[in-house]
Amino acid sequence: RRAATSGLGLRQRLPAPAPGSCAREHRSWNDTDMSDAADPRQRPLPTGEITFLLTDIEGSTSLFQRLGDERFRELLAHHHRIIRRSLADHRGAEVKTEGDSFLAAFADPQDAAAAALVAQRALEVWAWPADGRIRVRMGLHRGAAELGEGRDYLALALHQAARVAA
Numbered sequence: 155r156r157a158a159t160s161g162l163g164l165r166q167r168l169p170a171p172a173p174g175s176c177a178r179e180h181r182s183w184n185d186t187d188m189s190d191a192a193d194p195r196q197r198p199l200p201t202g203e204i205t206f207l208l209t210d211i212e213g214s215t216s217l218f219q220r221l222g223d224e225r226f227r228e229l230l231a232h233h234h235r236i237i238r239r240s241l242a243d244h245r246g247a248e249v250k251t252e253g254d255s256f257l258a259a260f261a262d263p264q265d266a267a268a269a270a271l272v273a274q275r276a277l278e279v280w281a282w283p284a285d286g287r288i289r290v291r292m293g294l295h296r297g298a299a300e301l302g303e304g305r306d307y308l309a310l311a312l313h314q315a316a317r318v319a320a
Contacts, residue, residue, distance in 0.1 A: 192242045193238075193242060194238055194241035194242050194246050194247055194248040194258065195238070195248045197245075197246070197247040197248070198247065199247045199249065199259055199301060199305060199307075200247065200259050200260065200261040201299065201300065201301060202261075202298065202299070203296060203297065203298055203299075204259050204260060204261060204296065204297075204299050204309075204311070205259070205260045205261075205262070205263040205265075205266035205267075205294055205295070205296040206257065206258070206259055206260075206266075206293075206294065206295055206296075206299075206307075206309075206311060206312050206315035207241075207246065207256070207257070207258040207259075207260065207266050207269060207270055207292060207293070207294050207315070208255065208256070208257055208258075208292065208293045208315050208316055208318075208319040209237060209255060209256040209258075209270075209273075209290050209291065209292045209319070210254065210255045210290065210291045210319060211233065211254040211255075211288050211289070211290055211291075212288070212289040212290065212291055213289075214253070214254045214288075217229075217286065217288065220285065221285065221286055225283075225286065226286075229282065229283075229286050229288060230253075230254060232280060232282075233254065233277070233288060233290070234251070236273055236276045236277055236280065237256050237273050237290075239276075240269045240270075240272045240273035240276065241256075241258050241269055241273075243269070243272065244260070244265040244266070244268045244269035244272065245260065245261070245262065245265045246258040246259070246260050246265065246266065246269050247259045247260070249305055249306070249307065250305060250306075257312075259299070259307070263294075263296050266294050266296075267294060270292045270294060273290070273292070274290065274292065277289075277290055291319050291320070292319060293315050293316065293317070293318030293319025293320070294315065294318065295311050295312075295314045295315035295318050296311065297309060297310060297311025297314065298310075298311065299311055299312065
């Protein structure tokens with residue numbers, strides 16, 4: 155087991171994955187140790203039949219108002235590290251992040267499902283403060299997708315994934 159320390163003065167023991175679980179490798183949930191090759195922000199985007207993963211923190215606006223700027227930013231940073239580590243460990247490419255939402259793309263649907271499951275488990279066991287516990291909605295959908303300009307997709311499957319995550 156590895157220990158992770160948050161900026162909120164909390165210490166969390168992250169459980170090792172169970173034998174046969176979907177976690178390929180148990181690593182620190184800190185994105186500072188990712189190589190460029192593993193960093194989901196640097197990974198090339200898949201094309202053709204891909205699986206989209208969309209995430210969104212439930213009630214983030216009220217949580218932000220309740221906690222204030224500094225504490226919410228700290229929680230958001232932990233959330234981002236957990237999501238990015240799961241994307242990296244499961245060959246996901248981060249398409250974009252807006253506030254507390256992630257859009258990721260996977261060539262393999264099993265990798266996408268495993269990334270979502272591992273991220274949810276890590277988010278569940280993280281030692282969030284009592285007034286700052288977060289829940290994250292996640293939606294997966296697979297379909298044909300083409301890259302538009304930059305790191306954007308043009309795909310019905312993306313819109314369908316957003317509906318699943320809602």
